[in-house]
Amino acid sequence: MESYLLDWANLLLRWLHVIVGIAWIGASFYFVWLDNHLLKPSDQALQAKGVDGELWAVHGGGFYNPQKYMVAPSHLPQHLHWFYWESYWTWMSGFALFVVLYLFNASSFLIDKRVLDWTPAAAIAAALGFLAAGWLVYDQICRRFGRDRQTGAIGNDGLVLGLIAVFVALATWAACQLFAGRAAFLIIGAMLATMMSANVFFWIIPGQKEVIADMRAGRTPSPLHGQRGKQRSVHNTYFGLPVLVAMLSNHYGMLYSARWNWAVLITLMLAGVLIRSYFVKRHKGVNAWGLVLAALILLGALIVALAPTVSADRQGAGKEVPATPNIAQVQAIVAQRCQMCHNEALSQKNIQLHTPALIEQNAQALYQQAVVLKLMPLNNATQITEQERAVLGRWFEAKNAKP
Numbered sequence: 001m002e003s004y005l006l007d008w009a010n011l012l013l014r015w016l017h018v019i020v021g022i023a024w025i026g027a028s029f030y031f032v033w034l035d036n037h038l039l040k041p042s043d044q045a046l047q048a049k050g051v052d053g054e055l056w057a058v059h060g061g062g063f064y065n066p067q068k069y070m071v072a073p074s075h076l077p078q079h080l081h082w083f084y085w086e087s088y089w090t091w092m093s094g095f096a097l098f099v100v101l102y103l104f105n106a107s108s109f110l111i112d113k114r115v116l117d118w119t120p121a122a123a124i125a126a127a128l129g130f131l132a133a134g135w136l137v138y139d140q141i142c143r144r145f146g147r148d149r150q151t152g153a154i155g156n157d158g159l160v161l162g163l164i165a166v167f168v169a170l171a172t173w174a175a176c177q178l179f180a181g182r183a184a185f186l187i188i189g190a191m192l193a194t195m196m197s198a199n200v201f202f203w204i205i206p207g208q209k210e211v212i213a214d215m216r217a218g219r220t221p222s223p224l225h226g227q228r229g230k231q232r233s234v235h236n237t238y239f240g241l242p243v244l245v246a247m248l249s250n251h252y253g254m255l256y257s258a259r260w261n262w263a264v265l266i267t268l269m270l271a272g273v274l275i276r277s278y279f280v281k282r283h284k285g286v287n288a289w290g291l292v293l294a295a296l297i298l299l300g301a302l303i304v305a306l307a308p309t310v311s312a313d314r315q316g317a318g319k320e321v322p323a324t325p326n327i328a329q330v331q332a333i334v335a336q337r338c339q340m341c342h343n344e345a346l347s348q349k350n351i352q353l354h355t356p357a358l359i360e361q362n363a364q365a366l367y368q369q370a371v372v373l374k375l376m377p378l379n380n381a382t383q384i385t386e387q388e389r390a391v392l393g394r395w396f397e398a399k400n401a402k403p
């Protein structure tokens with residue numbers, strides 16, 4: 001019952017997370033696009049009002065004419081829309097999902113004894129540590145190196161972006177030495193997403209609030225708030241696609257179970273940055289196809305590098321594997337390798353495998369999980385052999401070949 005309710009919590013939180021995530025990243029994509037498409041107004045009246053850029057667009061049956069003021073309009077409007085709940089809800093729902101999925105079941109999901117044999121408490125503390133330390137280190141990089149020594153202006157993005165890239169790559173490597181592959185990928189995605197939300201929470205929104213407070217009090221707002229907000233927004237622009245691919249790639253065993261899984265994730269995230277850079281440049285009228293090409297080369301290299309070899313597929317599927325295994329032979333394997341987690345009392349994902357009838361009933365899912373994807377037994381906790389997988393595979397294939 002508990003795992004059944006956890007499955008529901010999982011679904012509902014995931015749904016919420018995707019909805020608010022779309023709202024956040026969608027708005028963020030829109031504003032980057034908008035910023036890059038603004039044109040200097042030719043109208044004298046607009047210029048006199050302080051409008052620095054404007055755009056005309058048609059959408060959903062109406063015409064829109066957004067205008068950007070630099071630094072701010074002379075009078076604050078009564079109704080000012082803020083964008084931050086999208087970000088906060090994405091983080092909160094994501095964190096809740098992480099707790100339900102990974103922290104509740106730390107021994108199954110965070111820990112892979114083949115990677116590191118440690119206690120659930122230690123693994124949970126380390127996972128949370130990644131989220132907190134990620135932000136602290138990233139923030140220090142921005143504070144220490146993101147400021148021009150001469151002018152004091154915030155920016156200096158070449159060095160800062162380079163340091164962030166090195167840090168993220170190191171963290172990815174470290175996570176893959178500590179956690180089950182699937183958890184490691186998610187933790188890196190969550191670490192980057194935490195930096196993004198924390199940028200909004202600790203810098204971007206407070207900076208905007210100070211600018212407004214200054215204006216209300218008749219003071220000239222410091223340009224530092226705007227510069228810092230811009231710096232962190234630029235980072236968020238490039239974090240977005242890597243975060244998404246880190247969170248999605250953890251559904252693919254071929255990626256996170258790979259021998260060099262940390263290099264796989266780094267490559268995927270790098271491809272994400274290149275693709276995003278292409279779009280940012282394209283908004284400004286530059287079609288930098290080299291960026292797309294570089295991303296495609298990286299992805300192509302991954303596809304080639306991770307391709308299953310025929311010999312590995314056939315490994316152990318030699319003479320010892322009967323041509324058409326019977327259900328008794330299958331049941332013997334399942335009893336030893338699967339039943340521990342799939343029985344009457346404990347039925348992970350509602351799958352029970354403790355009788356021949358149940359094995360028959362779940363044959364398709366069993367075949368997919370244990371033979372094709374090799375995701376089961378979870379982290380190969382029960383040490384199934386390639387030969388046993390081959391027996392399960394032949395049994396299912398023979399069963400389905402029958403007219």
Ligand code: HEC
Binds near residue numbers: 108338341351
């Ligand atoms: C150590 C515990 C454990 C063992 C052993 C184990 N499983 Fe699982 N199984 C799980 C867990 C936990 C889940 C839920 C995974 C998830 O939510 O991604 C699961 C899920 C499944 C699913 C459903 C997958 C889905 O996403 O719908 C199938 C089918 C399955 N297991 C089959 C097997 C088979 C076949 C074996 C033996 C070869 C096996 N399991 C051994 C823990 C285990």
